[in-house]
Amino acid sequence: MKIENIVQALGLEVKCGKDSLGKEVTGGYTGDLLSDVMGNSKEGYIWITRQVHQNIVAVASLKEHAGIILINSSQPTQETLQKAEAEKIPIMVSDLPAFEISGKIYNLLTAKS
């Protein structure tokens, strides 16, 4: 499944990285401690977080995440957006809390096609 499929299915607002929505999503990780996310997430994952600091872009880039979803309508900072645009990391915003958006994405990714 590609990011754009998830964006469409869940009505996410794309804040940046519109040209990279064709990336394949291999799994997901939910967390706000960047040290934890660096340690436990994998390449191709979609990362669900409340953290909006610019370091999320570096972590997503380092771990080669497919993209980042910010929960509870959290808005990325200006620095975060600029870095994400430069690194071609899509950032999406959802109005749902982490539990709900994670559950929905889990269902999408594990649904039998």
Add this chain to the structure above:
Amino acid sequence: MLKVYNCDLHIHTCLSPCAELDMHPKALVQRALEKKLDMIAISDHNASANVPYVIAAAAGKNLHVIPAMEITTSEEVHLLALFESLSDLMKLQIVVDQHLFGENDETRFGVQAIVNEQGEVEGLNNQLLIGATDLTIDNIIDTIHQLGGLAIPAHIDRESFSVLSQLGFINDDSHFDALEISKLTGMEQGRIRYGHLGHYPFLTSSDAHFIRDIGTSTTNILLEKPTFTELKMALLKQSGRHILE
């Protein structure tokens, strides 16, 4: 003439919910003197009402008190702000008060007592001091610097509430004036583990919440006299002032 001064730049008082009630200004100053400290910073969680009383308790004694605060940023990073004067700290307090929400629950988090230099209770703070402000770390650093203060992330080696646990790493463009290593790791180990951050000055402090912890981890600093201005010069390695290894 420059001299080595023994500094513990991160001490709580009984205003912090997680600190013991015995951490009142008079007792705290007495212990600091017993431990032969020359300079301390009083840094409660998102609060500062006991700082003037600690300054009063230390008046006339060989102990300099730096007005400070340990602010919780929206990323849940603990950030120390140190100031030259109480009025600068009060300006930061106004900002913090506008961005800190919730009420304390004493039974869950602890009592937040404002106690004067005589050991008399002046009142209780009912804000949720254990909570986080909705101010980003970059925003708070800017505010601290505008007020002439020093911004130092606390206990960067800890697995909770530290800039490294919350934000993963420290950006090259982060405007920290120093980094604090907790006593669990200590200066020597800290320098090895965080060698890549060696361009920042390192400090170690007790982060005391209990009387017995005051002065258990300190930084020796070469200064002309123990003051905020001299500390600032030492962090910038100006005119021979510096932190001793």
